[in-house]
Amino acid sequence: xxxxxxxxxxxxxxxxxxxxxxxxxxxxxxxxxxxxxxxxxxxxxxxxxxxxxxxxxxxxxxxxxxxxxxxxxxxxxxxxxxxxxxxxxxxxxxxxxxxxxxxxxxxxxxxxxxxxxxxxxxxxxxxxxxxxxxxxxxxxxxxxxxxxxxxxxxxxxxxxxxxxxxxxxxxxxxxxxxxxxxxxxxxxxxxxxxxxxxxxxxxxxxxxxxxxxxxxxxxxxxxxxxxxxxxxxxxxxxxxxxxxxxxxxxxxxxxxxxxxxxxxxxxxxxxxxxxxxxxxxxxxxxxxxxxxxxxxxxxxxxxxxxxxxxxxxxxxxxxxxxxxxxxxxxxxxxxxxxxxxxxxxxxxxxxxxxxxxxxxxxxxxxxxxxxxxxxxxxxxxxxxxxxxxxxxxxxxxxxxxxxxxxxxxxxxxxxxxxxxxxxxxxxxxxxxxxxxxxxxxxxxxxxxxxxxxxxxxxxxxxxxxxxxxxxxxxxxxxxxxxxxxxxxxxxxxxxxx
Amino acid sequence: xxxxxxxxxxxxxxxxxxxxxxxxxxxxxxxxxxxxxxxxxxxxxxxxxxxxxxxxxxxxxxxxxxxxxxxxxxxxxxxxxxxxxxxxxxxxxxxxxxxxxxxxxxxxxxxxxxxxxxxxxxxxxxxxxxxxxxxxxxxxxxxxxxxxxxxxxxxxxxxxxxxxxxxxxxxxxxxxxxxxxxxxxxxxxxxxxxxxxxxxxxxxxxxxxxxxxxxxxxxxxxxxxxxxxxxxxxxxxxxxxxxxxxxxxxxxxxxxxxxxxxxxxxxxxxxxxxxxxxxxxxxxxxxxxxxxxxxxxxxxxxxxxxxxxxxxxxxxxxxxxxxxxxxxxxxxxxxxxxxxxxxxxxxxxxxxxxxxxxxxxxxxxxxxxxxxxxxxxxxxxxxxxxxxxxxxxxxxxxxxxxxxxxxxxxxxxxxxxxxxxxxxxxxxxxxxxxxxxxxxxxxxxxxxxxxxxxxxxxxxxxxxxxxxxxxxxxx
Numbered sequence: 016x017x018x019x020x021x022x023x024x025x026x027x028x029x030x031x032x033x034x035x036x037x038x039x040x041x042x043x044x045x046x047x048x049x050x051x052x053x054x055x056x057x058x059x060x061x062x063x064x065x066x067x068x069x070x071x072x073x074x075x076x077x078x079x080x081x082x083x084x085x086x087x088x089x090x091x092x093x094x095x096x097x098x099x100x101x102x103x104x105x106x107x108x109x110x111x112x113x114x115x116x117x118x119x120x121x122x123x124x125x126x127x128x129x130x131x132x133x134x135x136x137x138x139x140x141x142x143x144x145x146x147x148x149x150x151x152x153x154x155x156x157x158x159x160x161x162x163x164x165x166x167x168x169x170x171x172x173x174x175x176x177x178x179x180x181x182x183x184x185x186x187x188x189x190x191x192x193x194x195x196x197x198x199x200x201x202x203x204x205x206x207x208x209x210x211x212x213x214x215x216x217x218x219x220x221x222x223x224x225x226x227x228x229x230x231x232x233x234x235x236x237x238x239x240x241x242x243x244x245x246x247x248x249x250x251x252x253x254x255x256x257x258x259x260x261x262x263x264x265x266x267x268x269x270x271x272x273x274x275x276x277x278x279x280x281x282x283x284x285x286x287x288x289x290x291x292x293x294x295x296x297x298x299x300x301x302x303x304x305x306x307x308x309x310x311x312x313x314x315x316x317x318x319x320x321x322x323x324x325x326x327x328x329x330x331x332x333x334x335x336x337x338x339x340x341x342x343x344x345x346x347x348x349x350x351x352x353x354x355x356x357x358x359x360x361x362x363x364x365x366x367x368x369x370x371x372x373x374x375x376x377x378x379x380x381x382x383x384x385x386x387x388x389x390x391x392x393x394x395x396x397x398x399x400x401x402x403x404x405x406x407x408x409x410x411x412x413x414x415x416x417x418x419x420x421x422x423x424x425x426x427x428x429x430x431x432x433x434x435x436x437x438x439x440x441x442x443x444x445x446x447x448x449x450x451x452x453x454x455x456x457x458x459x460x461x462x463x464x465x466x467x468x469x470x471x472x473x474x475x476x477x478x479x480x481x482x483x484x485x486x487x488x489x490x491x492x493x494x495x496x497x498x499x500x501x502x503x504x505x506x507x508x509x510x511x512x
Numbered sequence: 513x514x515x516x517x518x519x520x521x522x523x524x525x526x527x528x529x530x531x532x533x534x535x536x537x538x539x540x541x542x543x544x545x546x547x548x549x550x551x552x553x554x555x556x557x558x559x560x561x562x563x564x565x566x567x568x569x570x571x572x573x574x575x576x577x578x579x580x581x582x583x584x585x586x587x588x589x590x591x592x593x594x595x596x597x598x599x600x601x602x603x604x605x606x607x608x609x610x611x612x613x614x615x616x617x618x619x620x621x622x623x624x625x626x627x628x629x630x631x632x633x634x635x636x637x638x639x640x641x642x643x644x645x646x647x648x649x650x651x652x653x654x655x656x657x658x659x660x661x662x663x664x665x666x667x668x669x670x671x672x673x674x675x676x677x678x679x680x681x682x683x684x685x686x687x688x689x690x691x692x693x694x695x696x697x698x699x700x701x702x703x704x705x706x707x708x709x710x711x712x713x714x715x716x717x718x719x720x721x722x723x724x725x726x727x728x729x730x731x732x733x734x735x736x737x738x739x740x741x742x743x744x745x746x747x748x749x750x751x752x753x754x755x756x757x758x759x760x761x762x763x764x765x766x767x768x769x770x771x772x773x774x775x776x777x778x779x780x781x782x783x784x785x786x787x788x789x790x791x792x793x794x795x796x797x798x799x800x801x802x803x804x805x806x807x808x809x810x811x812x813x814x815x816x817x818x819x820x821x822x823x824x825x826x827x828x829x830x831x832x833x834x835x836x837x838x839x840x841x842x843x844x845x846x847x848x849x850x851x852x853x854x855x856x857x858x859x860x861x862x863x864x865x866x867x868x869x870x871x872x873x874x875x876x877x878x879x880x881x882x883x884x885x886x887x888x889x890x891x892x893x894x895x896x897x898x899x900x901x902x903x904x905x906x907x908x909x910x911x912x913x914x915x916x917x918x919x920x921x922x923x924x925x926x927x928x929x930x931x932x933x934x935x936x937x938x939x940x941x942x943x944x945x946x947x948x949x950x951x952x953x954x955x956x957x958x959x960x961x962x963x964x965x966x967x968x969x970x971x972x973x974x975x976x977x978x979x980x981x982x983x984x985x986x987x
Contacts, residue, residue: 179828216824223832226764230839233751233760237846244752245745437952 019125023132027111030136034104037376038147043383044099046471047427048149049413052099054081055149056417058088070416071426072438073404073461078239078430082188083151099149107145107153110327111136113160118334120167121296131334134364138326139371140272143379144319152323155189160327162195163303167296169217182224186231194306194316194324196228201302209293239430248315251429253436255443256409257314272319272375273326275367276360280336281329287339297335303328384414387497388469392418394495395465395502403464406445408472415467424461446476451483451490456509465494466503515626521616524633528612528646531637531844535647536601538852546861547600548854550882550899552649553889556596559587573894574884575905579728582683583651600649607653608646612637614657614664615805621667627819632812638840639759640750640847641804647851652801655684659692659802666696666709675713679720689721691802694789698782735902747797750847756793756800759847761839762811769814786810856886859974860941864890866971867978871937878917878930879939880949887939896933918949919956926960930981938967942975 016024044052054064064081068074090098114135118128135141145153162185165178186192199221206213233240239247249257270278285304288297307325310316337360344350388411395405396419404422405415412426424445425438432438445457445466457463468481484491484503495502539548547553561572562585568578590599612633619629636642645652658681665674678696681688693714700706750757758766773779786806793799815836823829856864867877868891877893884898897910904910910933917929938957944950950958961967961979971978 175825179831215822219823219825219828219832222818223828223835226761226832226835226839229760229764230835230842233839234842237751240751241753241850433946434952 019129022129023112023115026129026133026136027108030111031104031108033136033376034108034142034146035101037380038100038104040380041147041383042386043389045148045379045383046410046413048099048147049417050426050428051084051149051151053413053417054079054084055087055091055098058084059092068416070420070422071412071428072424072432073422076431077428078235080187080189080235082184083154086154100147103149103153104146106157107141108136110141110157110160113157113164114327114331117160117164117167117331120164121331122334122338124338127334127337130337131330134274134277134333134368135327135330137364137368137372138272138274138277138323138330139368139375140319140322140326142372143272143375144323146376147379147383151189152191152320155185155191156323156327158185158188159191159195159324160331163299166217166220166299169214169220175216175220178220179223182220182227186228190232190235191316191320191324192228193232194303194310196225197306197309198299198302199225201305202299205298205302206295209298211293211295211298213295242431242433247430251432251435253429253439255436255439268318269322269325270367271371272322273329274364274371276364277326277330277333277368280340281332284332284336284339297332300328300331304332384411385499388414388500389418391467391469391495391497391500391502395419395421395467398494399465402462404462405465405467406442406458406461406463407467408446408469408475409439409442410471410475411467411469421465422462424463443476446472446481447478449482451488451507452509454481454483455490455505455507458505459509464505466491466505467500468503469500515630517616517620517626517629520626520630520633521613523630524612524616524637525609527634527637528609531643531848532605532608532646534848535643535852536605538848542852544858544861546856546858547597547649548851548856549648550856550885552600554885554898554900555581555584555587555649555651556600557885557889559584559591559599560596563588563591573888573892574898576900576903577728577732579903581651582680583654586654587649604646604649604653607657608642611646611657611660614660618660618664618667621664625816628812628816631815631819632809634837635762635765635811635815635840636805636808638844639762639804639808640843641756641758641800642808643844643847644755644851645801645804651684652798655681655688656801656805658684659688659695660805662692662713663695663699666699666713669709671709671712674709675716678713679716682717682721683724686721686725687796687799687802689717691789691799692717694785698779698785701781732903736907744794747794747800751843754797754800756797756804758800758804758807759840759843761836761843762807765811765814765836766807767814768817769810769812772813772817773810855941855943856890859976860886861890863939863971863973863976863978867891867893867937867939870970875936876934877937877939878914878933878935880918880941880944881911881914882948883939883941893937896935917957921956921959923960923963923966926957927966935981937970938979938981940977940979945975 057063057065058081064079064084065077067076071077087098087102090102111132115128115132118131119125122128141156144150145156158181162178162181165174165181168174169178185195203218203221205211236247239251243251281304284297285301288294288301304325307316307321307328311318311321341353341356344353344356349356392414395415399405399419399421401421404424405419406424407415409425409427412423415421415423416426424442425432425435429435441457441461445454445463446468448454458466466481473479481491481503490505490507492504492506493501494504535548539546547556557573558571558578558581561568567580570576571578587596587599587603590603593599594602615633615636616629619632624632645656658677662674662677662681665677678688678692681692696710696713700710746752746757747754748757749763750759770783774783789799789803789806793803818836819829819833821829864886867887871877871891871893873892875893877887877891877895879887879895881895881897881901882899884895885900887893887895888898897904897907897914901907901911913929913932917926920926920929941948945958950956961969966982968980968982969977970980
C-alpha cells in the first residue's frame with residue numbers, strides 16, 4: 016500500500032471513528048429519520064415500502080424513491096443499528112475518497128489532495144445532517160461527487176460507462192439529482208461563453224443525463240404537478256411554516272456551517288475563474304455553486320441541504336486555492352515561511368471547521384428524541400386502539416407513525432396533501448386554544464384520542480401547559496407522565512347540531 | 513430502413529388517426545357518451561339554437577351580444593345529419609387528419625428531409641395542445657386547418673385560393689388575421705416574388721376582417737379583459753394543468769431547435785414573431801393552439817439536430833432518442849388520460865338534468881363561472897357568469913359579486929347579492945370545494961349554508977350539491 020493510500024485510509028477511519036463515537040451516545044435518531052426508518056422497516060418485513068400510508072395524515076400517498084431504503088433493508092433485517100448507525104456513516108465518510116480523487120485531478124498534488132479530503136470530513140453542515148439522521152444524503156452526496164469526478168475523466172471508456180450507470184441510478188435515489196442537471200446546464204453555458212473546447216463524448220452524456228433526469232422526474236411527479244401546480248417545487252409546504260423550511264441563509268450561518276477556510280477560499284476561486292482565468296473542471300464546480308445558489312435563492316431547496324452540497328463544492332475549490340496560494344508564495348520572499356503558513360492554515364481550519372463540527376455533532380445528538388419521548392410513543396403503541404389518531408407536533412409526526420404506529424394529524428411531508436394549511440392551523444389551535452369545545456371539536460374531526468405534550472410542543476407553540484385541560488377534567492386524563500413528555504387521553508365528543 | 517416522404521405521410525396519418533380516436537372512444541366507453549370539457553357544450557347549444565331558430569343577436573341565456581361564429585353553422589349543418597354528439601366528435605377529428613395531411617405537403621414542398629418532417633409531425637401529433645384542438649369540439653380545429661391549408665396554397669402559388677382560404681380563416685377568429693399575416697410576412701420577407709404574393713392575401717384578410725369585425729366592435733366595443741386566469745406558469749406548461757400549454761420536453765427541444773437554427777441562419781424576424789406570440793399567449797392563452805405548431809417545428813429541428821449530430825457513442829444516442837420519444841409518448845398519454853376523464857362526468861350530467869327537471873325555466877343558477885356552459889346547455893338555465901365572459905354585460909361587477917358571494921360570511925350581504933341577480937339555485941361541485949373556489953371547510957358561502965331558513969339542500973349526490981335559495985322576508 017502506498018503512503019498516500021495509507022494516509023487516506025487513516026483519514027477515513029478517523030472520521031468514521033469520530034462519527035460513531037457520537038452516534039452511539041444515543042439509541043435514538045433525529046426526528047426526521049423516523050420516516051426513513053419506517054420505510055426500511057417495511058421493506059425488511061414485507062418487501063415493499065409504504066407508498067400508500069394509512070397513518071400519515073390519517074391516510075395519504077407518499078412520493079419518494081425507495082432505492083435508498085432497499086439498499087439498507089437487508090442490513091437492517093440482520094442488525095438494525097448496524098444499518099442505521101454504522102453503515103450510513105461508512106457511506107458518509109467515504110466522501111473523503113471521492114474528494115481526494117477530485118482534488119488530485121484539480122491540483123495534481125497528493126499532499127493538497129489529502130489535506131482537502133481531510134477538510135471535507137469536517138464540513139460541519141455535512142456532519143450534522145449525515146451523522147444520526149438516517150439521511151439519504153449520506154449516500155447521495157458521495158455518489159453526486161463521484162459523478163463529478165467521472166465527468167472530469169470521460170477520456171476513459173470505463174468511466175463513461177460508470178457515468179451512464181450513475182446517471183440512471185442517481186435520480187432514482189433522490190430528487191436532489193436535479194441539482195446535477197442544473198449544474199450541467201450552467202457548465203455547458205460556461206463552456207460556450209468561454210469558447211472552450213469540449214469533448215464530444217462529454218456533451219453527449221450530459222445531454223443524455225439532462226433529458227433522462229427531466230423525463231424521470233416528470234414521470235414521478237406528474238400527479239403532484241397536476242395536484243399542486245407550480246407549488247410542487249416548494250413541496251407544497253404550507254405558508255405558515257414556509258420560512259422554517261426555506262428561510263434566508265445568512266453569511267455568518269454559511270461561514271459557520273461550511274467552515275471559514277473552504278468558504279472564503281472557494282468564493283475567491285469562483286471569482287478568479289469567472290472573471291480572470293479559464294478551466295473546464297473548475298467551471299464544472301462553479302456550475303454546481305451557481306445551481307445551489309439559484310435553488311436556495313428561489314427557495315427550491317432547503318438551506319441545510321443546499322449548504323451541504325455547497326460546502327463540499329467549496330472545499331474542492333479550496334484545493335485549487337491552496338495550490339495557487341503556495342505557488343504564488345514560493346515566488347515571493349515569504350517562501351521561507353511556507354511551513355508557518357501551512358500550520359496557520361491547519362490552525363485556522365481546526366478552529367473554524369473541526370471545533371464547530373464537534374460542537375454541532377454534540378448538539379445534534381442532544382436534539383434527538385430522548386429515551387422518555389421514545390418510550391412515550393411506545394406506550395401509545397401498546398395502549399391505544401389501532402384506529403386512534405395521535406396529536407403531536409409536525410416535528411414529531413414521524414414518531415407517531417413509526418414508533419406509536421398510529422395515525423398522525425400531520426408530519427413533514429406535504430406533497431399530495433390538499434388541506435395541509437388547514438391541518439397546520441388546526442394543530443396550532445389544538446395546542447394553543449383556551450376553549451375545551453374548540454379543541455374537542457378538532458379532536459373529533461381528526462379522530463384524535465391521545466395528545467402528546469412534549470418539550471418540542473412547548474417550544475414550538477410557546478406554551479407551558481394545555482390551557483383547556485383543568486385538574487380533574489372529565490374530558491381529559493393524564494395517562495403518561497415523564498419529565499419531558501406527557502400524554503393525555505381525550506374522552507369527550509362534541510355533538511354538532 | 514430508409515425513411516421516405518411517402519412513408520412519413522402514411523405513418524403520420526396513421527398516428528393521427530390512432531391518437532385522435534382515443535379521447536372519443538374513452539368517452540363513449542366509460543362516460544355514457546358525455547363530451548369532455550366545457551366549450552363543446554356552448555358550441556352545441558349555439559349550433560342547435562341557430563338551426564332551430566335563426567342567428568340570434570344576443571345569447572339567449574346570458575346577457576351578451578352574439579357575433580356569428582361560422583363553426584356554429586357548420587356544427588349545426590352536421591347536426592342535421594349526424595346529431596349533435598357525433599358531430600361534435602367527428603368535425604375536429606376530420607380536420608385533425610386533414611391538417612396533418614397538408615402539413616406533410618408543406619414540408620415536402622419546403623424540401624424538409626423525411627426524418628425532419630417525421631420528427632416535427634411526431635412531436636406535433638403527440639403534443640397535448642394538438643390532441644385538445646382536434647379532440648374537443650371548438651372552432652380552433654377549423655382555424656388551425658384553414659391557416660395550414662392557406663399556407664399550403666400560398667407556397668403552391670395558388671394566389672386566389674390562398675386569399676380565399678385565409679379570408680375564411682379570419683371569419684373564425686380575429687386572431688387568425690394577425691397570425692396569418694405574421695407567418696406570411698416572416699416567410700415571404702426575404703423573397704421578392706413571395707412578397708408580391710403576400711400583399712393581395714394581406715389585403716383580402718384585412719378587408720374581410722374589417723367588414724366582419726368592425727361593425728360588431730363599433731356597436732359593442734372591444735372585449736373586456738378580466739384577470740380570472742391562473743398562474744402564467746400553469747398556463748404555459750401542460751403538465752401543470754395548462755389547457756393550451758406546452759409539453760415540457762417540447763419546450764426543451766424547441767430551445768435546442770432555436771439554437772440550431774440560429775447557428776445556421778439568424779432569422780431575427782421569425783424570433784421576434786415568436787416572442788410576440790409567446791407574450792400574447794399570456795393574454796389570449798388559446799394562441800397556444802397556433803403557437804403549438806411553431807413550437808413543434810422548432811422542437812422537431814431540435815430533435816433532428818440531435819439525431820444528425822456526430823455521436824461518439826452510438827448507444828448514448830439511441831438512449832437519448834429513446835428517452836425523448838418516451839417523454840413525448842408519456843406526455844401524450846397523460847394528457848389523453850386527463851382529457852378523457854375531464855368533467856363533466858355522468859354524475860355531473862345527472863345533477864344538471866335534475867336541475868333542468870326540477871327548476872323553472874328562467875331560474876338563475878349561481879355557480880363557478882367554469883360550470884356556466886354546462887348549466888346553460890344541459891340544465892338550459894341562465895347563469896350569472898360563464899367561461900366566455902368577454903362581452904357579458906358588466907362583467908367586472910358580476911365577477912366581483914361572484915367572488916363576494918363565494919367568500920362572504922355575512923348573510924345579509926349574501927342575501928342582497930343573491931337577490932340582485934335573482935338567483936334561485938346554487939350549484940356546488942366537488943372541484944369547487946377542493947380548491948377551485950374554496951380551500952377550507954366552512955369558508956364563506958359554505959359556512960352560510962348552515963342557515964336553514966335561507967338555504968335548503970335539494971340535491972346531494974356524488975359530492976355535487978344543489979342548494980335552493982329561499983328568500984325569507986321579515987314581517
